[in-house]
Amino acid sequence: MKTLAAGVEGSNPTLNIIIFAVFVAITLVIVFWASRNTKTASDYYAAGRAFTGPQNGIAISGDYLSAASFLGIAGAIAVNGYDGFLYSIGFLVAWLVALLLVAELLRNTGKFTMGDVLAFRMRQRPVRAAAAVSTLIVSIFYLLAQMTGAGGLVNLLLGVQGNVGQDIVIAVVGVIMVLYVLIGGMKGTTWVQIIKAALLIVGALAMTIWVLGKYGFNFSSLLQHAVDKAGGGAKGEALLGPGKQYGKTGTSKLDFLSLGIALVLGTAGLPHVLMRFYTVPTAKDARKSVVWAIVLIGVFYLFTLVLGYGAGALVGADTISKAPGTTNAAAPLLALELGGPVLLGFIAAVAFATILAVVAGLTITASASFAHDVYANVIKKGKVDSKNAEVRVARFTALVIGAIAIVGGILAKSQNVAFLVALAFAVAASANLPTLLYSLFWKRFNTRGALFSIYGGLVVTIVLIVFSPAVSGETTSMIKGADFAWFPLSNPGLVSIPVSFFLGWLGTVLSKETNDDKYAEMEVRSLTGAHAEKATVH
DSSP states (O other): OOOBSSSBTTOOHHHHHHHHHHHHHHHHHHHHHHGGGOOSHHHHHHGGGOOOHHHHHHHHHHHHSOHIIIIIHHHHHHHHTHHHHHHHHHHHHHHHHIIIIIIHHHHHHOSSSHHHHHTTTSOHHHHHHHHHHHHHHHHHHHHHHHHHHHHHHIIIIIOOOHHHHHHHHHHHHHHHHHHIIIIIHHHHHHHHHHHHHHHHHHHHHHHHHHHHHHTTTOHHHHHHHHHHHTTSHHHHHGGGSTTSSSOSSHHHHHHHHHHHHHHHHHGGGOHHHHGGGGGSSSHHHHHHHHHHHHHHHHHHHHHHHHHHHHHHHHTOHHHHHHSTTGGGGHHHHHHHHHHHHHHHHHHHHHHHHHHHHHHHHHHHHHHHIIIIIIIIIIISTTOOSSTTHHHHHHHHHHHHHHHHHHHHHHHTTTSOHHHHHHHHHHHIIIIIHHHHHHHHHOTTOOHHHHHHHHHHHHHHHHHHHHTSTTTSSSTTSSSTTOOOOOSOOSSOHHHHHHHHHHHHHHHHHTOOOOOHHHHHHHHHHHHHOTTGGGOOOO
16 A cells, blocks of 8 residues: 655656646646637637637536535545535536526627626626625635645646745736736636546546446446445445534534535626636527536536545545545555556546645636626726726736735645635625525615625625634634634535625615616617627616
């Protein structure tokens, strides 16, 4: 059995770095190629709406399947069995919400950002400013989580030692990310995500077949070996049923319910996911791209079931739990056990490609929201000096966000990554989704309701997380040795999402503002796609 020392013993860090460098070089060439026609705001933000439904679906899966999906879920299944797989189910079911309630309507009504939809029938400046604030907060926290994950993966996969080494790699990831966005815009970023999705799914498929082959392609035999490796008896059998991680107490059951609600509803409010619906020419293509994404993501999560139990059977939950990165080490250790340093090198490259693709998507979303919503429509009131001025502001914003991500990733590299991801999903589910649904489906909804919902959702979510066990009071908390947690749930979704819906209703009924004519126009556009290209008004 190969084990872990400072990094992965038996791995070849030089080989890992070479494979990763080849990937970066190839994708940078593609980004330069894609940038030739990136001139207008539509080119930069929405790739000229030139991608087909299937292409965009592959890119969405590449954007959505982050390092947490690849490394985290496989590790969670290896250690916690059935309860770990519930993450996969939550992430996948979330796309049904996006397909049925958001994708087609959003593509018909908006132009580049979530702010376009919210401001369609309301007062432009305050609503766009609120949408931009929410987008930037969600994107930056998600960015910090990915950058922090990059630092941890360095130690695990490349054998880089010490704080300085991890800081350098975080900075390198940030610089490459900014290059993708500055040079290629959405078109270049989309191609990076397509390549990364293909690599990730092919790599996971190969490992899945390899693992099943070791047990005669008998999944029951694989499960039995995982149970035996975990100690057999009741301890081992706990991997096959619910309750190993959640369900031991009433609070843990509520915590799981809260996390599940945040995951299922948060996806349809994630700005970098929503922005992908604008890169296709029609709403039909937007719907088709989500169907493709659901199929690819669903197949991938089935792979994680085999990989997770395979890691449990071949490596062992105890070895994984004691490894640097704990559960995140499951997939790399399984790769090393199956194919030695070469397969591990490929998995290392895929893991870093995953981080690069996700952070590039987040960066372009955040920069687009600031340039389009704040600069063009709040500061300039829709009267931009030249057609390229907005793109220049977006590129400058990408530089600033890249710098924030690098500094934040370095400062937060020892923090709890799950805390940052939970905050991003909880904010998206609490501040963005209620406002979007009210805008699309409630005729009475108005500007005050939108502001109450967005800002109220932001404040409630952040306050509840700050005073939750995710931050203090437990051994796994972000701040060790402190205890100011009066809110019992690690994820606030169970409380913050209903509160945000309530605040949206309250703000609406407290205001006399009506917009019946604009709602009628929005309803026609959202359902038919009529004049979708002109959906944004100034």
